[in-house]
Amino acid sequence: MSTPELFAKYDVPAPRYTSYPTVPYWTDAPTTDQWTAELNRAFVRNPQAGWSLYIHIPFCESLCTFCGCNTFITRNHQNEATYTEVIHREWDLYRQQVPAFERAPLRQIHLGGGTPTFFSPESLIELLRPILDAAEIDAAHFEGSIEVGPRSTTREQLEALRSLGFQRLSMGVQDFNPEVQRLVNRIQPYEMTRDVTLQARELGFESVNYDLIYGLPGQTEASFQETADATMSLRPDRIALYSFAFVPWVKKAHRLFTKEDLPKGAAKRALYELARETFLDVGYVELGMDHFALPEDSLYQAYQAGELHRNFMGYTDQRTDVLLGLGVSAISEAPTCFHQNDKGLSDYKRRVLAGEIPTMRGHLLSEEDQRQREQILRFMTQQAVDLADEAQAADVRAYLAELIADGLVTVDGTRMQLTERGRPFLRNAAMALDLRLRRHQPDTQLFSMSV
Template identity: 50%
Template sequence: MKELINKYNVPAPRYTSYPTVPCWDAVKPGTETWMTSVKTAYNAADGLSLYIHLPFCESLCTYCGCNTRITKNHGVEMPYIEALLKEWRIYRDIIGPAPNIKEIHLGGGTPTFFKPGNLRFLLTGILNGCGVLPGASFSFEAHPVNTTYEHLQALADIGFTRLSLGIQDFDPRVQEIINRVQTVKQVETVTSQARALGYQSINYDLVYGLPLQTTGGLQRTLWKTMELRPDRIAFYSYAHVPWIKPGQRMFTEKDLPSVSQKQELHELGRSLLMNAGYREVGMDHFALPSDGLFLAEAAGALHRNFMGYTEHRTSLLLALGVSSIGDAGTAFAQNEKKLEDYLATIGKGELPIMKGHVLSSDDRIIRRQILNLMCKGETIWNVSDPDELRLCSQARSRLAPLVEDGLVTCTGNVIHVTADGKRFLRNICMMLDERLWNGAAAEQKFSRAG
């Protein structure tokens, strides 16, 4: 396994979409094209998923790869909320006055940067006049340091039942160098308050491969985590991309674990979590058997999009806010990355689309196969279709070395990920990625898979 990890420790996408954003066509779809795609994709019976990006943080976490705006000025809250509601009104004019909602996720940045009353105002404005489908899932990301009981209560009143806490590591040395400091007590308090309010699923984000991280420190973090018993855990590799995120230059590669040390961190975490009763779900996720994410995978309903793994698949994901990315099935669109440009465009009553991509016929075929591999560990090609047969043949040819290494099996038109291959999902999906193989320079765009 150590040799395989070294062999496949190459830059690789995380495949929250296909094509991946760096491989989108250079020419973005016009606003009219995107609006048509949105209208076509919306299905009232399935409802839509809604991602809302709240970019503000009071301090910079130096490991972070998200689009953020660092400020202690909370006067930015209401102008941004008003812009979000204006963007939402544009979309409601496109899909109809009373859309049905299946999912809402607040991401960041730090959603709990916003005052509880302002979050209530935002979500009330979003939901006003909308339908909420049975089994809808409302979730938000939070920083344990600034998440108050009032935050939890305000969002619970609106229907939020899922909470994700960014822990990363409890080791004080690691917390200091990544500028993400919170105590176990703070995490325990937020967790217990959320459970008392009826939150049904609590997730902890843990990261391996961080600067100054050690096996002893991570082990203590996992012991404390398992004592608190979150319903699910995202245990993922630190993505070191300082050419994209200059904040990561606050430490150097010398501060990072070596490839072999990072492997030990991953194996330690995976072993402790599995022994504690958690089950591996998709890629980088672990859940208790009672959690909805595990149940969704068991039922074949697990889905993956720009929000990560979800329990529901909707044909339309709308994304509000700076830099957020929407998915209409046949097209993607990303909002302006710069806050000032986003606000200015919304101020003119226009959708703030910065770039996008209209999926080709081949894109749609490959997207379906990659999604199956990421969510089900297996995919079946329709080889009676000449295009699928062609793409299947190309993928099987590229997968041959991975078959020899025991990571995947290819039997006729079926590609199956083995137990050992599950940790190499990014590498396996790369073999299907036509756009990557047709000239995209992954070396400068993606973090390493290991």
């Protein structure tokens, strides 16, 4: 089968598997008390295991029309102080109900959004200092990272972050082409990205990541080649090359685009391939799905050591049993439970200020879920997994018969492996391990397309 035929055949809705079960399949919701009990249990089971903290800052000054994140568009910077107060209250609730948060080592903190650099340098310090001061930190094993929007990033913010111990930046770039930028309402000249990158290096940030997206309106092979070349001229340590997740049923702004405006199928994948070639040619290594790193970067080293991890924030080089998410819509995870905060900003604030952990939904994992979660995690990070037994291998072989016949996956004995040709179809193959999806096919489209 030719490559375009393969893309036509396998471009189907598929989860990205930043969790298992995927969010639409969360059925066994915990109460807030069950959730904190699961957290306490995780720390009792493994008192010295570290934990990770995610803080969601939802604010952006303007909306990029491709955006799929949970954002709140505003220019009112009074939000910085009011939101900080709520985050601190939420953190206090957890410290009271799960005392181990103050004793177990905090290994990672990640600020995401929205645009965390919506906050001034003073507000970043105000937000983070009390949290970091109350936590147990072993500086040698602590990793602080943040998503920065170059359009709102100043040297003073970067200095503040360095003074707080942050060493990693992830920058939204998306595309360098001015016409594509105009079409997605995100004007970000090359020089702006360059300057923030150079400042970050000067200030001693160890790793700079760029987010790029392929499949945006107006992108052509020629324009995206320029974006790939411009990226190489700045040589970030890591690159996330995301497939545009077009979800007009969730994001109103996506309805500004019609399917005809967007590259799709083989034409869309060609954009990925040309960027991939460009990156590999100058020494980057491809990791997992849609990620690249320089060989010196810790993400690549984790990959080589078989320790690459994946969670709601994407690929990371450290795994902790507990990930606590603070902030509106933030998702947390423990070995046996997922938890998500209220998605509405005013409901989230009201509930926290009333002294309540603002549970919106979650999922208590069954034993089968825990097994499938490990298998999917392994497959998404290593493109290969050992299945439980011959019965599961037979089931997977039958489910993936067409992908196997097309040379995209192999199942030898109990080892399931993606082939080099199968790389673009990682999400399709992972669905064989997604027992919840296989039992209940959705009636409407829930997931973005796999290509």
